[in-house]
Amino acid sequence: MDFLKSAVASAIAKGSSFPYSLGDRVDISDSIWTLHNATKREDGSPCSIFTFDVASNKSRLPLAKNAVRKSRTLRHPGVIKVLDTIETDANIYIVTERVVPLSWHVKRRSLSEETSKWGLYTVASTLKFINGDASSVHGIVRASSVFTSESGEWKLGGFDVLSSMSDENAVIYTYGSLVPDAARFTPPEVVKGGWDTIKRNPLTAIDSYGLGILVYEVFNGNFTGADQVGKTTNIPHNMHQSYKRLCTANPKLRLSPAHFVDQGKKNGGFFETPLIRLTDDIESLGLKNDAERDEFVNELDGLSEDFPEEFFKMKVLPELLKSVEFGGGGPKVLGAILKIGSKLSQEEFNLRLTPVVVRLFGNPDRALRVCLLDNLPVMIDNLPQKIVNDKIYPQMISGFTDAAPVVREQTVKAILPIINKLSDRVINGELLKFLARTANDEQPGIRTNTTICLGRIAKNLGQGSRTKVLIAAFTRSLRDPFVHARNAGLLALGATLEFFSEEDCASKVLPAICPSLLDKEKMIRDQANKTLDLYLQRVRKFGSTMADTVTPASASADPVKDAARIGTSNDKSWAGWAISSFTNKITAANGEIQPTANGAKPAEVEPVRPASVPQPVRSVSATQKDILRPAAPSLNRSFSERPPAAPKEEEEEEEEEEEDEIEDVYDAWGGMDDDDDDTQDKEEDPFSAAVTSPTVSAPAPKPAAVPYDDGGEPDFAGWLTAQSKVKKPLPKGLNKSSPAAAVSRTSSRNSTTVKPRTVIAPAKKIDTRPKEEEDDGWGDAWD
Template identity: 75%
Template sequence: MDFLKSAVASAIAKGSSLPFSLGDRVDIGDSIWTLHNGTKRDDSSACSVFTFDIAANKSRLPLAKNAVRKSRTLRHPGVIKVLDTIETESTLYIVTERVVPLSWQVKRRSLSEETAKWGLYTVSSTLKFINEDASSVHGAVRASSVYTSESGEWKLGGFDILSSMKEDDAIIYTYGSIVPDAARYTPPEVVKGGWEVIKRHPLTAVDAYGLGVLIFEVFNGQFSGGDQIGKTTNVPPSMHQSYKRLCTANPKLRLSPGHFVEQGKKHGGFFQTSLIRLTEDMESLGLKTDAEREEFINELDNLSDDFPEDFFKMKVLPELLKSVEFGGGGPKVLSATLKIGSKLSADEFNAKLTPVIVRLFGNPDRALRVCLLDNLPLMIDNLPQKVVNDKIFPQMTSGFTDVAPVVREQTVKAVLSVINKLSDRVVNGELLKFLARTANDEQPGIRTNTTICLGRIAKNLGQSTRSKVLIAAFTRSIRDPFAHARVAGLLALAATIDVFTDEDCAGKILPAICPSLLDKEKLIRDQANKTLDLYIQRVRKFGSTMADTVLPPTVPTEAEPIKSDSRPSNSNDKSWAGWAISSFTNKIATANGEIEPTAGVASPTEPDHTRSASVPRPAKSSPSTQLELPKHALRPTAQPLGRSMSDRPPQAVYEPPEEDEGDDVFDAWGAMDDDEKEVDPFTAAVASPSPSSPDPSANKSPAVPYDDGGEPDFAGWLAAKSQAKTKKPLPKGLGKAGASNVTVAKATPKPRVVAAPAKKIDTKPKDEDGDDGWGDAWD
């Protein structure tokens, strides 16, 4: 049988003259009609097609023709919307909006009480219209005559015996008994006296009884016969009284569908529900005052999730969109709209909501903009990337520079929602420019949120700009006067540690974190320690993988002596302390050389006593040097200072005087330079005394009984300097030849000495100590 039905349906679908194509069959059982899902050929929209096979049900053809005729003429929101009717020699077609039988949900008992009351209210209101306004009788009210539309609304159908009581030959009188399964649903008075008895009773009696049967089916699943009518099993208590009056055996005492609606609508009645009130107020939403609209939105927010979603998608949502865009619905209506829109599929969202959202982002209303930004997370998944990048984000950018702080702040927060829908060019170009503005915003909260935003979108930034931008932003944030901004900067650095290079971590980030360790706020100090530990661990880990040195290995040659472990210090200590002492000794030698520049260069032919007192003794690794000279030979004496220039080799005189400064610099780095060349000038000077200048004090006992082991004689140096200060220097050019090495050295260039008196300079003796004519060389 199923195979034959499918074959017939396929044959019908191939009819080229029909304006629709048939799809799956929907069996409803208790009807003379067969229901199919269909598609209109002109616009490919969904529809339903009721088909009647004339050859198979020829005896019920009058019922089918009556249904076709009444469907064309009866128009009401609670009635199935008929799109077209077609009559052929073999089949009758009624093309309607897409519907499904209510019997499916009734048999599964999947209806909630709120939805059931809402549907019964719709059917009761429709029956009131049929009975009172159309003066007609439906005659077959039951679950199989009710359908649900795509919006979830209940629609009344089954107009097989719908008759006007103004007609003397109404079809209900003749064919009412051949309706499928009529024995179960026929009122008791009709069972006894036939359909003609309805003329003697109230017009509403038959449909009131059918409404009672429908109530029982909706709450119990099925109706088996007249013995169940009037039972209150599973019927809501608030409906018991009215329900019993619908089912009473006396037709004159039955409550009409119109009165049933009135009782339900009374204060505290069973039809006083949020869903029913929403349905009634929805169509006039654009005309409501602000207070009435506020009440409507509150009702909408209070609706639970078990309400029919299809109704909100198909009916409520379009009305809300109209109110928002044209009726001044405001942010609250928009929030309700987007809440419903979040339950739409991607295709439905793009068709119904996306165009409206794009237009709303161009609306100058700040409250509307803030509402859109707040609800972006609910709708961003359904918005196409091209729409977000090309249409929505360009409208959003005005929020970064808006005068209202709340708009700027919400715009920064919304970046997290749209970042994955933006192109790399937009992210690394426009977006970073706007975030740079908000990072310097006058509002501390906006600066803080900008730092958080940058930390969370770090992975979306380009590699060429990521490190530069983030380091600048975060290090500036941890210097922000707002405490929470500093915390945000430290947290952002900790969260984005993987995006920085090891060199940046050590050279830029760690120095920036350190001041926060002594922040006045304990919260910041604690976070600074945590962040610092993370970066130190990373730097140490990277440092452990580095090579010990990048310098090439040094291979000694025959011309170079083997490097000795001894250094110009007071011991063989190779630790950092030994180098520190050696460095300090070099500084003393440089200072001595500045006062006596000619004594700073040692000649291999000079005797050992010409070496400066600040030069340390040679290392113990040179035994020959220590055996040849006694310790007191390293002490400075007055006799070498009285030597004339004729006693010195010509090489010791430096001309021109302008090069003295270069020699001083060389002397200052001499120790390091000599160490690199593996030559110890101090050892060489001690080991090779000059025979031409005998030291008269060489065989004398040391001036100081304490042997300092070659350490610099700071006490003697200070004493000599103090004695020099007490002596009043002579005018330039009047000094004795042997008074000072510095004076003799400056007097050597005779052309300069002769030219000096010709200049107009003050010859008054100067009080400055150490004035030895150093400046004459720069005249």
Template identity: 70%
Template sequence: MEFLKSAVASAIAKGSSLPFSLGDRVDIGDSIWTLHNGTKRDDSSACSVFTFDIAANKSRLPLAKNAVRKSRTLRHPGVIKVLDTIETETNLYIVTERVAPLAWQTKRRSLSEETAKWGLYTISSTLKFVNEDASSVHGAVRASSIYTSESGEWKLGGFDILSSMKEDDAIIYVSLLVPKTLELDENTDIRQTYGSLVPDGGRYTPPEVAKGGWDVIKRHPLAAVDAYGLGVLIYEVFNGNFSGGDQVGKTTNIPPSMHQSYKRLCTANPKLRLSPGHFLEQGKKHGGFFQTPLIRMSEDVESLGLKSDAEREQFINELDELADDFPEDFFKMKVLPELLKSVEFGGGGPKVLGATLKIGSKLSADEFNAKLTPVIVRLFSNPDRALRVCLLDNLPSMIDNLPQKVVNDKIFPPMTSGFTDVAPVVREQTVKAVLTVINKLSDRVINGELLKFLARTANDEQPGIRTNTTICLGKIAKNIGQSTRSKVLIAAFTRAIRDPFVHARNAGLLALGATVEFFTDDDCASKVLPAICPALLDKEKLVRDQANKTLDLYLQRVRKTASTMADTVLPPPSTAPQPQKSDVQIGTSNDKSWAGWAISSFTNKIAAADGDIAPTATATKPSEPEIPRPTSLPRPEKSSPSAQLGLPRQQPLRPVAQPLGRSLSDRPATAVPEPVEDDGEDVFDAWGAMDDDEGEVDPFTAAVATPKSESPAPSASRSPAVPYDDGGEPDFAGWLAAKSQAKTKNPLPKGLHKASSTNTVPTRAAPKPRAVAPAKKIDIKPKDEVQDDDWGDAWD
């Protein structure tokens, strides 16, 4: 039946013009009121609605009207906050802040000792106000009259018989109105008052009232009735249930520090009872039962913004000491807003901010976004470095509650100022914070702004920041775009390997080992492995050991790839007969020594130079070209009588191939042929081309470099090469002279030019067409001293 009435009342409220809508019914035990969770229509905020059905409880209507009237006028932090009161022909409504019955927690005995003391401290303070300041008697102090707010604070309610002792017609001791036409029988108690209409009043009524009625309160101390009720409440809080007067004064489960004061509250003589005000004073004495961190914090939090730095620091220290079983709702609803005010406007500093974020970590995502996110966004733009460092340190605890759009658009832009801050600690914490926010940044931000700032910190003057940047890049490698990932990582990590700071080098090797999967096989072989090798002989064993481990990873990768490659990409050799090679060779193709191929190539060129003879021009007989020869040989006769008579001609003289045992200095000098354009690229140019990084802009450094306009470099004109003087070796000098003439337009690459010296043979001018080049004079006189040719200086 009660459920049906509640459903009907709820339906009426939802369909009416009331400023609230009723929700679920809340069980509050024996009461003349029905409690519902409600929602305000104007702002959709949560509220509670106490409803009284006039038709069902007409005899107790004066109690309900008294509660409505007292709720409007009584204002105190320990009293339920009333938002509105509404009276209709059928119902009375009291709209309050969202509350829940304390009886739920007392019956489950879920209250910790610290929380129970804090709640009793609040009720004692409220009763002191009611008794002393308002000169009133509550008359129904018990667990069913206490409620807890959303902040976990205990609130006093149940004002059905709340009466001011200054009023002559106070409802607590006014007799029931009996109609004159009603005939009273002998069992009717004409002394019955409205105070006795409170549900379940028999268990909680003080002894003097039970004997002499509510009128006796006029002859006793004003606070005696409420003091007795406070003692009963203490027993219920620590024991969970109260069955009757025989339990009053028992100290079961009650903290020992409260025993003496608790017994004085429950004494049978009302004149000897300890008033709620005196009970409060005894608890607040030095070492008293109300001297707890939670109670001190609840008193100080209201004036946190007005405290000095020392007082604020003491408050935060006590806040950090609070155990996890303290009421979280109180921290969320009361402490957190005051802390936020102190941080943003009261100069609370990083310590207050740390406590704020610690409490904020216990909020749900919706609560966090409503209460903390706007403040955090504003604090990231605060110029106070200590606050920003504190925010960066606590980012891991709050990043899950921050939406991605807020992080990307509102938090990261002001956060980037930390990359260029003059304080090293700010730069370092900003680099570390990248790992926290990376998953909430867009690809455009990661591959644009973020890499530019990391390129700056990779060259930071602080070695620790450089090291952390390398570690950071290794951990966010998977988030970098594929188009720039390998270039950026290779440039950053290979630079780190060359860092003078030992831990930076070690971090570079560790990062290369962790990111091996992101590089191609060619990059591993041509760029990464050459960069790792110098670290194998690092001065620090830490670096050498890590270099060996990283090298093994890349060697395994390269060897695995090489095992799947074809043996060769060259076409199969043709079956056509090969031209006969000259017998003048030192090395052969079958020579397996490390320099066999080089010596073979060298001698082949000498043999080719000996066999090629350029024809000369003759004015009278163009069909008989003059054979070029060395000047040291006798000139042959031009014609003989036998030749004119048709006899067989003698063969022209040709240089005879020198035996291998002959000294090179005894061989005749060869003639210099006419210069021929070499279509192939010079061999030294190929060495230069292998260094593909020469002149290339480092992609990681280019990310932050200021773009400069570059004009195309003019083509460098090649200067004729200077032949090398071998110091008396005629054939080698002649070969070099011929080589220098043939390669006039293809000089040696930069770095291989040899400075001219007094021993250098000057370059000869190119001979005229079809003219015999003059032979080089051979100086066979031994040198007095060996000259240093400086051949390898350019490689140093």
């Protein structure tokens, strides 16, 4: 090796441009050649170089020259492919495809039975060509003359004594005995009569004997001598008879390589294996019809894992790619491609499969698209992120709007394997829009899978949109008529609990789950209870960490004794908490309750405010809605001023008031968040402009009868004084209804709150003392 490197270095130094770079030496036995791994300098492609040192092997120089000459002219798929030959005064180089000696595998016993049969079939078919079509004799068929290529195929080499029988001065006659270790592999007739006996025996006799030795070596690991010829140890049973006929001592009775192949290819023969059938059919795959192609793919799927992976990568895969892309191979061929591709390294996958996969995603064939989407989990790890985000995903999104439901469904499922290779802008923009579309799909299965998909990709969504999207999607699925869609929504809510705040859990999620507790399906009810428990635990845990109150404690000037209260916090009765709450509000107030003018119910104590700010007006009758949602001040008009209605009108008014009361309750409990309705009511109410925050307005100069405007605050004292100077009202039902009263009744019926109007009072000082001797009817409003 050192001499070789020095020779090459000297040749380069002298100006000769050796186009290859020699690498490691490969151990090869029983050969006149030295084998090296090498690379081509021009493109860095791998190759092998057989080197013959002329100075140290001058006696075998004719064998080397014969090998160079035959390797240039002999072309066959089972023969080593020769790329170049270089002859110098010091060395002879044969540059071939990258190969490895078969003897490596034979010595390690690393060949499976199927692979061994496949290789022997290749060698026997090559010898059939050499003996028949080329009318030649190989002469040294053995394991050291066979090599495996990068595709795992067995290639025949060792053409040192390859001779044509039409040549009278063939090298084999003269130099056959110069082959290393020739005595161990020489047929018995040659040992007795020399190489000239070839002329007196069948042309195939020499190579048939060598083929028999090769069969023994492949299945037993080593061949030591003639005493092992014909032994059937470890050789497949169905091959015994043919093998013995290859090794028989009588050359005229030996089975030729061609007959050996024919016997093996018979129905049930030893060469009738899936791998051999695959080898025979792969070259013509593009010419097969649909039925033949399906049969081939089924055969391919039946192959076991111990077959040579290199052969599938180098030979089968390219042919399958041609078939699926140009020959109409269809989804079955694509499935076989992806199965083989799963065994490729990432570099090999990107080199061989990625460009084809990108092109296939643009194919309009729906069956092919579904197959691609279904196999995305198998190949996604080998696809670069940029390719997925920029090339594959833009072609995938057409599946969201495809007319075929199976395409839409597979597109939704395919989001899960590729989600980690999509950019945040794509996920939170275009993808969510398409998922919103499939969430409303007419197919219940697609809606269900969309809910599952959202739950699985929740962690990939942006924080700004995640909560809104998930709550909207999952709560919507809880109302889906398809039972599995509802179940998926509950499961998704349970799986994404961590992404919701406690406020969202309490105000949005829990109210949406509760109806499912009474679902008609027991499966939904059970899952709803489980999901509800998860959210309740979280809300309760958070609630235990909150402060007892946010209201600051107010110091009371005169502490009130507990004995004087109607109810206490220790009261354990059903209504105890309500009474206690009510008395707490009363007893916590400072000062005394002031009596009303005519002995009516006391008014609520108002908070301390500046003297310049007018007092807010309370509604005459406080309904439940007034308590839950503060209402605007009522019109400054007593119910006693309303003219009495006819009996039928009274009944209609009572019914309308009852309906209004029901609507008020519904608004309080069912429409508390309906802010838009409140806004609309304000826009439609002609009195809405009058219920703004009370402000002190300047006295209007005109008309003269209005010397003072109290800013909208009702002047009950002035009203009482005015009532004392007028005549007592007529009995109910006799008063004429005025337009103002009609407006008052209409507004009280149609509006949830009665709007006040400003009362015009005289400017003179008013006596606020009530006149007890007259019944003014004002107290009727409390009845």
